Amino acid sequence: DGGITQSPKYLFRKEGQNVTLSCEQNLNHDAMYWYRQDPGQGLRLIYYSQIVNDFQKGDIAEGYSVSREKKESFPLTVTSAQKNPTAFYLCASTPSSAYNEQFFGPGTRLTVL
Amino acid sequence: AQTVTQSQPEMSVQEAETVTLSCTYDTSESDYYLFWYKQPPSRQMILVIRQEAYKQQNATENRFSVNFQKAAKSFSLKISDSQLGDAAMYFCAYRSALMNRDDKIIFGKGTRLHILP
Numbered sequence: 728d729g730g731i732t733q734s735p736k737y738l739f740r741k742e743g744q745n746v747t748l749s750c751e752q753n754l755n756h757d758a759m760y761w762y763r764q765d766p767g768q769g770l771r772l773i774y775y776s777q778i779v780n781d782f783q784k785g786d787i788a789e790g791y792s793v794s795r796e797k798k799e800s801f802p803l804t805v806t807s808a809q810k811n812p813t814a815f816y817l818c819a820s821t822p823s824s825a826y827n828e829q830f831f832g833p834g835t836r837l838t839v840l
Numbered sequence: 841a842q843t844v845t846q847s848q849p850e851m852s853v854q855e856a857e858t859v860t861l862s863c864t865y866d867t868s869e870s871d872y873y874l875f876w877y878k879q880p881p882s883r884q885m886i887l888v889i890r891q892e893a894y895k896q897q898n899a900t901e902n903r904f905s906v907n908f909q910k911a912a913k914s915f916s917l918k919i920s921d922s923q924l925g926d927a928a929m930y931f932c933a934y935r936s937a938l939m940n941r942d943d944k945i946i947f948g949k950g951t952r953l954h955i956l957p
Contacts (some may be wrong), residue, residue, distance in 0.1 A: 758943065764883075769931065769949035777943060785944070815883060821945070828875050829933075829945050831885035 731832035732755065733818050738837045740812075748803045748835050750818035759801035760829065762817040763787060770817065776801055805837065812839045842867045844934050846948035853922045853957050860907075861917040863932030871937035874908070874915045875945070879929040886929070891915065894934045894935070919953075927955045 731752045740746045752759065758777050762770040772785030776795040790809025795801055801820075805812045815836050819832040843866045853859035865874070878897040891899045891908050896905050905924075907916045919926055932948040 759898050759942065765951070770947045772944060773946055817883075817885065819885075821943075828877075828887045828890060828935075829885075 731818060731820055731830055733803060733816075733832035733835050738805075738835055740837070742839055743807045743817060745804055746758075746788050746812075746837065747815055748805065748818075748837065750803065751799055751833060752800045752801075752818075752820045752830075754820060754822070754830060756796070756820035756830070757796050757798070757823050758821045759795070760763065760819040760821075761785075761791075761793065761801070761803045762819065764815045764817060766822060773803065773816075842869070842872075842934050842936070842946050843934075844932050844946050844948040845876060846930075846932055846951050848951045850952045850953040850954065852956055855922055857922055858918060858920045859922055859953065861919075861930050861932075861953065863915045863917070863948055865913050865915065865924070865932070865934050865946075867913070867934065867936075869936055869938065873935045873937065874906075875933040876904070876915075876917045877931040877933060877947075878905070879931065879950075880924075880925075880927070885931075889917065911912070921947065922955050924955050927953060929953075 734749045760775040761773040771787050774793040776782035792804045817834045818832040821829045845864045849943045871892045874891045878888045889901045889904050903920045905918045929950045929952050931950045934946045
């Protein structure tokens with residue numbers, strides 16, 4: 728089945744530790760995105776990438792980093808510089824046609840203790 | 841820059857009734873796409889309906905339909921015969937038809953819809 732996988736579903740980390748969230752897609756989509764969602768809130772864009780080895784900061788990039796070494800993968804690292812990292816993180820991808828919607832992964836709930 | 845506004849943070853509707861969720865957007869572009877997404881308690885984002893700006897005809901998908909008013913930059917979602925499974929957060933979204941390096945989808949803040957049995 729084609730789709731986007733995010734692992735793990737729940738992640739716990741101690742304060743001050745970096746943590747990397749995985750996002751993999753087998754849809755052959757060019758563009759990939761990371762969003763943060765806080766309780767009862769909308770989606771805030773962290774980083775996005777249109778092609779391999781290139782990515783752009785979104786609205787709330789501070790304290791986060793990404794890489795795009797492969798088309799299928801777009802991992803997000805939440806660094807210790809992120810002041811409030813506890814949140815729900817969604818990964819998405821889109822095909823190159825603007826007609827198409829974003830496809831979303833199931834999300835990762837990160838809790839920093 | 842484009843913006844999407846959903847002015848109703850929460851709404852409630854009686855089961856089997858009809859409800860309309862509002863969305864307005866701002867853009868200087870003439871060609872774009874609009875979407876409604878549903879996020880149920882599972883938090884999996886699901887596409888509900890899509891509208892191409894160049895089409896005058898309003899999109900429909902079973903019980904879901906839109907009222908697209910391009911001049912007013914309005915894109916409301918109507919849910920008919922509301923069901924308990926429709927309870928979710930609904931997001932309105934905009935995507936430019938211009939494909940460039942800065943391509944991203946702009947989301948509204950969402951409307952939480954409660955279905956009353």
